[in-house]
């Protein structure tokens with residue numbers, strides 16, 4: 535796994551990606567919930583080929599950050615630009631370039647998997663041959679072939695996550711945001727999810743949240759540590775000091 539992690543980091547670093555415009559640029563994001571919790575002054579950039587783990591404990595602010603980045607929440611302060619489109623000035627154009635898998639996948643339990651992918655594709659503006667092609671690609675990529683005719687409500691947690699991921703990817707977004715995609719999966723399903731994230735991260739930029747440092751270092755080229763609403767580190771995932779930094783931040 536260490537070798538795999540290194541190859542991902544190298545792929546991102548040797549592609550010249552750092553010389554290009556970020557696919558996602560967040561500056562000074564601040565949001566206070568009614569009870570004064572939330573996030574404060576979070577800045578983050580993602581480039582093509584980045585797979586970044588947003589690592590933090592329960593309540594650290596991971597979901598709040600991801601929801602702001604995908605345009606579901608509006609921050610009190612700060613800005614988000616997705617592939618050159620400002621989330622505040624051009625929200626439709628910016629949101630069209632983001633795929634989001636929330637912590638609870640937004641599924642319709644009484645639909646079949648293939649019907650759901652048709653629906654979510656249409657919502658994202660796909661139709662005709664393009665829609666059919668993307669459905670077929672995602673059924674293969676997310677290994678949904680055996681369940682494509684099944685009712686979503688009958689699927690296991692792992693397959694529900696895969697369907698949720700497929701809806702996040704259907705419009706080929708520049709930026710993919712995943713809120714604890716491996717949560718509740720068994721080790722085999724977790725391996726499958728990691729492989730999927732590694733595959734899609736080659737062409738896009740991915741930010742996913744996790745509680746686990748091991749999860750982040752397994753597939754990411756960078757790890758951003760969030761604690762009590764603040765970003766306390768943003769480092770290469772293969773840095774020897776990550777464990778120490780994470781322990782220091784949360785103790």
Ligand SMILES: Nc1ncnc2c1ncn2[C@@H]1O[C@H](COP(=O)(O)OP(=O)(O)OP(=O)(O)O)[C@@H](O)[C@H]1O
Nearest residue numbers: 567568569571572591592593594595596597598599
């Ligand atoms: N809608 C809301 N209203 C009030 N407080 C909220 C709301 N959403 C989140 N919070 C609070 O903001 C803080 C950050 O929550 P958030 O869900 O972003 O954390 P998280 O890192 O995703 O946590 P977890 O790992 O448990 O999902 C927490 O203290 C949470 O209770």
